[in-house]
Amino acid sequence: MPAVQINTVFNIDLEFEIAPIHKRLAAYFIDFVLLIIYLYAMKSLLYGGLGLGRDHMGVDILLVSIPMLLYSLVTEISMNGQTLGKKLMGIRVISLTGSEATAGQYILRWITKFYEWPFLFGYIYFVDDFFLGYIIITGLLGIGVLIAITVTPKSQRLGDLAAGTVLIDTRSKMSVDDTVFMQISNPNYEVMFPQVMRLSDNDLNTIKNVLTQSKKRNNYDLAIRVDYKIRSVLHIEHNMDTISFLEKLMEDYNYLATKE
Numbered sequence: 001m002p003a004v005q006i007n008t009v010f011n012i013d014l015e016f017e018i019a020p021i022h023k024r025l026a027a028y029f030i031d032f033v034l035l036i037i038y039l040y041a042m043k044s045l046l047y048g049g050l051g052l053g054r055d056h057m058g059v060d061i062l063l064v065s066i067p068m069l070l071y072s073l074v075t076e077i078s079m080n081g082q083t084l085g086k087k088l089m090g091i092r093v094i095s096l097t098g099s100e101a102t103a104g105q106y107i108l109r110w111i112t113k114f115y116e117w118p119f120l121f122g123y124i125y126f127v128d129d130f131f132l133g134y135i136i137i138t139g140l141l142g143i144g145v146l147i148a149i150t151v152t153p154k155s156q157r158l159g160d161l162a163a164g165t166v167l168i169d170t171r172s173k174m175s176v177d178d179t180v181f182m183q184i185s186n187p188n189y190e191v192m193f194p195q196v197m198r199l200s201d202n203d204l205n206t207i208k209n210v211l212t213q214s215k216k217r218n219n220y221d222l223a224i225r226v227d228y229k230i231r232s233v234l235h236i237e238h239n240m241d242t243i244s245f246l247e248k249l250m251e252d253y254n255y256l257a258t259k260e
Helices: 021-049 057-078 084-089 103-111 114-125 128-151 158-163 194-198 201-217 221-234 242-259
Strands: 003-007 013-017 091-095 165-169
Touching: 013 165, 021 057, 021 084, 021 091, 021 128, 057 103, 084 091, 091 103, 103 158, 128 158, 158 165, 194 221, 194 242, 201 221, 201 242, 221 242
Parallel strands: none
Antiparallel strands: 003 013, 091 165
16 A cells, blocks of 8 residues: 655654545545435425525525535544544544644645535525536546546645645554543652653654554664654653653653643
């Protein structure tokens, strides 16, 4: 499976497997079906159950089109780079820094999905009899997206290129845990490295990713380089082995973060 090298904030390359095209298509199809189910359920409620007429276009836009339009943006922000379809297929969006994408990056990805507009709004301004036509037009516009994914080095669509993101396979042997957070339940926990709070979220995500890949590959070169970089930046001296040190940093961060 193709992989992408991502240069992190520590100037260390991490390797992630790019989400294969069949998973991307399946995830999109799942999301598309969910939107169609929502569309027909809401239209049945509004025009059947509540008896609204075609003159209530504003209600239709507010309760049907806007939620559908915002679906991918809201789910990706709230589900760490995944829609329901992406989650089921085991793929997600990450930043090209190797960390979780920011809200701004998700927004940039979202506003480039112009190819979905015929489906999201076409049925409002025209008659419902042409609904299948709106779906076909959306599919034809989506061909351009597939071309972009095929020809770009990191299999990115235009939104990914603009936002600096990439879609990875989270179920591969090189996948990473979705979050840096862990539960510290020991009430007598002792912090060793309070300097960890000077690190950014991107730094901590990189440490987590390095730990995950080092353990899975049984290769600790990357971890040693990160260890050296952190000690030099935070002016830390320790006699711990590299993995124990990085794990302790993560624990200290999680403990301190919950106390703030």
